[in-house]
Amino acid sequence: MSVPTVGVIGGGQLARMMVPAAIALGIEIRVLAETEGSSSKLAATAVGDYRDRDTVLEFAREVDVVTFDHEHVPQDVLQALVEQGAKVHPGPHALRAAQDKIVMREMLAEIGAPLPEWAAVANADELQAFIDAHDGAAILKTPRGGYDGKGVRVVRAGHDGADWFEQFDRLLVEELVDFRRELAQLVARRPSGETTAWPVVETVQRDGVCNEVFAPAPGVHGANGRLAEVALDIAERIATGLDVTGVLAVELFETSDQRLLVNELAMRPHNSGHWTIDGAVTSQFEQHLRAVLDWPLGDPAPLKPHAVMVNILGGPQHGAITDRFERAWRHHPAAKLHTYGKSARPGRKVGHVTVVGDELDEITYQARAAAACFDDEETR
Amino acid sequence: MSVPTVGVIGGGQLARMMVPAAIALGIEIRVLAETEGSSSKLAATAVGDYRDRDTVLEFAREVDVVTFDHEHVPQDVLQALVEQGAKVHPGPHALRAAQDKIVMREMLAEIGAPLPEWAAVANADELQAFIDAHDGAAILKTPRGGYDGKGVRVVRAGHDGADWFEQFDRLLVEELVDFRRELAQLVARRPSGETTAWPVVETVQRDGVCNEVFAPAPGVHGANGRLAEVALDIAERIATGLDVTGVLAVELFETSDQRLLVNELAMRPHNSGHWTIDGAVTSQFEQHLRAVLDWPLGDPAPLKPHAVMVNILGGPQHGAITDRFERAWRHHPAAKLHTYGKSARPGRKVGHVTVVGDELDEITYQARAAAACFDDEETR
Numbered sequence: 001m002s003v004p005t006v007g008v009i010g011g012g013q014l015a016r017m018m019v020p021a022a023i024a025l026g027i028e029i030r031v032l033a034e035t036e037g038s039s040s041k042l043a044a045t046a047v048g049d050y051r052d053r054d055t056v057l058e059f060a061r062e063v064d065v066v067t068f069d070h071e072h073v074p075q076d077v078l079q080a081l082v083e084q085g086a087k088v089h090p091g092p093h094a095l096r097a098a099q100d101k102i103v104m105r106e107m108l109a110e111i112g113a114p115l116p117e118w119a120a121v122a123n124a125d126e127l128q129a130f131i132d133a134h135d136g137a138a139i140l141k142t143p144r145g146g147y148d149g150k151g152v153r154v155v156r157a158g159h160d161g162a163d164w165f166e167q168f169d170r171l172l173v174e175e176l177v178d179f180r181r182e183l184a185q186l187v188a189r190r191p192s193g194e195t196t197a198w199p200v201v202e203t204v205q206r207d208g209v210c211n212e213v214f215a216p217a218p219g220v221h222g223a224n225g226r227l228a229e230v231a232l233d234i235a236e237r238i239a240t241g242l243d244v245t246g247v248l249a250v251e252l253f254e255t256s257d258q259r260l261l262v263n264e265l266a267m268r269p270h271n272s273g274h275w276t277i278d279g280a281v282t283s284q285f286e287q288h289l290r291a292v293l294d295w296p297l298g299d300p301a302p303l304k305p306h307a308v309m310v311n312i313l314g315g316p317q318h319g320a321i322t323d324r325f326e327r328a329w330r331h332h333p334a335a336k337l338h339t340y341g342k343s344a345r346p347g348r349k350v351g352h353v354t355v356v357g358d359e360l361d362e363i364t365y366q367a368r369a370a371a372a373c374f375d376d377e378e379t380r
Numbered sequence: 381m382s383v384p385t386v387g388v389i390g391g392g393q394l395a396r397m398m399v400p401a402a403i404a405l406g407i408e409i410r411v412l413a414e415t416e417g418s419s420s421k422l423a424a425t426a427v428g429d430y431r432d433r434d435t436v437l438e439f440a441r442e443v444d445v446v447t448f449d450h451e452h453v454p455q456d457v458l459q460a461l462v463e464q465g466a467k468v469h470p471g472p473h474a475l476r477a478a479q480d481k482i483v484m485r486e487m488l489a490e491i492g493a494p495l496p497e498w499a500a501v502a503n504a505d506e507l508q509a510f511i512d513a514h515d516g517a518a519i520l521k522t523p524r525g526g527y528d529g530k531g532v533r534v535v536r537a538g539h540d541g542a543d544w545f546e547q548f549d550r551l552l553v554e555e556l557v558d559f560r561r562e563l564a565q566l567v568a569r570r571p572s573g574e575t576t577a578w579p580v581v582e583t584v585q586r587d588g589v590c591n592e593v594f595a596p597a598p599g600v601h602g603a604n605g606r607l608a609e610v611a612l613d614i615a616e617r618i619a620t621g622l623d624v625t626g627v628l629a630v631e632l633f634e635t636s637d638q639r640l641l642v643n644e645l646a647m648r649p650h651n652s653g654h655w656t657i658d659g660a661v662t663s664q665f666e667q668h669l670r671a672v673l674d675w676p677l678g679d680p681a682p683l684k685p686h687a688v689m690v691n692i693l694g695g696p697q698h699g700a701i702t703d704r705f706e707r708a709w710r711h712h713p714a715a716k717l718h719t720y721g722k723s724a725r726p727g728r729k730v731g732h733v734t735v736v737g738d739e740l741d742e743i744t745y746q747a748r749a750a751a752a753c754f755d756d757e758e759t760r
Contacts, residue, residue, distance in 0.1 A: 002700050003700060003702065003721070004700075004702050016403065017403075017404075019399075019400070019403055019422075020399070020400030020401075020403050020404065021400075023396065023397075023399055023400050023422065024397075024400065024657075024716075024717075024718050024719075025702070025705075025717060025718070025719065026701060026702055026718075026719030026720070026721055026731070027702070042399075042403065042422060042423070043422070277404075278661075281658075281714055281716070281736070295705055295706060295709065296705070296706060296709035296710050296713065297713070298709070298713055298714075299713045299714040301714075303683040303684060303736070304683060320382050320383060320384075321406060322383065322384050322405070322406055322407070325405075325675055325676070326675060326676060329675065329676035329677075329678065330676050333676065333677070333678055333679045334661055334678075334679040334681075336404075336661070337404075337405060338404050338405070338406075339404075339405065339406030340406070341383070341406055351406070356661070356683070
């Protein structure tokens with residue numbers, strides 16, 4: 001009997017969390033990890049550089065479908081994979097939008113997705129002109145290499161981007177959006193076209209890193225809410241318009257005047273969907289595997305009215321993270337703890353906590369209190 | 381940082397289903413499997429004979445706690461493990477009751493658990509005497525080696541046990557219980573004493589093999605139902621009385637006159653608890669790992685009012701089991717499919733389907749219909 005085999009490039013926690021879903025379904029999962037002892041070491045069948053064409057081509061020969069833990073595989077390597085006959089999901093075209101923020105804005109503008117006002121600027125003068133046209137302040141982003149708050153800064157003068165102009169031909173500049181909160185809409189899409197969506201969620205960042213997720217976003221009532229409808233429409237338009245396959249996360253600003261604007265995209269399972277492991281009929285990790293294998297997608301319905309996820313950032317400086325389980329569970333038995341097999345480091349995502357239930361206030365308290373058991377001053 | 385390591389003896393589907401829970405928590409799991417290519421091959425760090433003392437002792441040296449996929453590790457090997465200083469959960473004393481049905485009846489009688497009328501018989505005359513005293517029929521069981529309907533038969537005369545008396549000194553004989561249905565009560569207990577229980581479930585057998593599970597058992601209303609209270613009391617008394625650690629499954633007869641009698645015990649995760657993976661806050665596999673590590677136990681609450689689990693027995697004779705996913709999911713998107721990486725064989729448990737929801741009739745239909753997609757005439 002032949003077992004469907006999915007190859008995941010990148011050995012981080014997203015690959016790690018695909019493994020339980022693969023075991024349940026009876027899929028074979030193989031991971032090309034960057035290092036020994038990665039988060040997904042249990043499924044790491046190869047260790048190598050995802051930028052190296054031969055390494056990636058060799059890895060892909062043994063699998064039915066190639067997918068990703070991150071969006072950083074270079075376009076020439078992706079193209080070589082396709083030429084070798086590999087099924088690659090998401091494909092190179094879609095991934096261009098996740099790899100370069102200027103390309104993303106261009107592609108999103110083309111399909112009519114609502115965006116903050118933006119421009120690609122090549123020098124301090126162009127940047128200054130944009131700032132002048134936008135009340136003296138703007139957000140500047142490097143086109144590549146940004147994540148978790150890196151590669152993003154507020155600028156008030158053209159020379160504020162001097163260091164980055166040395167590294168990049170063009171930078172992305174955007175208006176400072178007056179937003180009420182941040183939302184994320186996750187959808188999954190299979191190559192033959194079916195899409196399915198989880199409820200839109202609210203995300204709360206800390207120092208540019210996702211810290212808390214509330215599912216569904218409070219005040220957004222199922223499919224009846226206008227915001228929920230708009231968020232879903234935007235995400236589906238992007239998934240279809242960019243031919244995204246697998247899970248797509250669309251990070252959105254909810255503006256003070258109740259509009260939704262696209263902030264970022266991720267073409268893989270996303271931190272804002274971790275709650276689905278414990279809180280939805282079909283988790284984002286199972287759905288991603290089903291989508292990239294072009295299998296029917298599962299029911300994304302939540303299991304409880306509310307789910308709250310809080311990241312464990314940093315982690316205990318001394319001892320193992322599991323040493324804190326006793327403390328966390330003694331008072332919070334409903335807390336679902338997830339750890340990623342990573343050592344502690346300030347601000348690093350080393351795990352998360354999810355609590356599901358009927359009362360948002362109660363589960364928010366439980367999730368925060370359980371996550372706080374893993375906090376140390378040194379690594380916060 | 382030191383990672384807690386659990387060693388599982390036996391590489392079947394129960395060990396396999398512990399792996400996702402271990403990954404989520406960041407526990408290292410190592411399996412001593414019987415063969416290469418076992419159900420739990422992803423975590424199989426050793427292949428060897430669980431009856432071989434040296435093999436087991438060697439395996440145990442590298443782990444913090446030893447637990448089991450099955451109850452068949454011989455007592456002398458278990459004792460050697462304890463003498464070597466290994467933490468073994470459940471321990472040898474408790475496992476005696478799961479290894480020998482006569483010992484089980486003796487130990488259960490001692491703690492006052494309600495049992496069918498039973499006797500240990502050494503020959504045809506003693507068997508005939510029991511049959512004569514019980515309206516001309518009885519259930520005969522081999523003390524060891526029985527599972528899934530094997531080692532159990534209805535007898536009507538003393539000579540009906542002739543072949544088994546050649547193999548065993550004593551056989552267990554029991555009254556033919558007039559039962560309305562079969563129930564199972566699962567509890568988990570940690571070495572320091574805490575116990576926790578899932579709702580009692582109804583189990584439906586086919587040819588002596590568990591086929592369907594309804595959670596909670598219909599007509600048993602939470603903690604208010606008398607039957608639920610009695611079932612819980614029996615299981616907790618057994619867990620404590622026999623010093624069981626980890627998950628304990630107590631299979632019960634609900635008699636026509638509404639009494640509960642203990643049928644069988646299992647000291648490990650159990651088929652009647654597979655629904656907890658998709659249907660409870662804490663699955664039996666996570667709970668088992670937490671219990672054997674002496675960690676606080678998790679919330680066993682169901683996520684939905686009802687869960688129905690249907691086994692995939694036999695499996696497709698031709699092609700891979702995953703080839704049927706398309707068919708199963710197209711019409712039953714809420715079906716959670718689980719496969720065990722086993723080849724098809726008549727009556728073999730190769731996977732299961734769980735559906736959770738608010739309407740028992742609806743989810744029963746969905747679970748049965750999805751499971752039927754994997755049925756072939758040849759392997760039924």
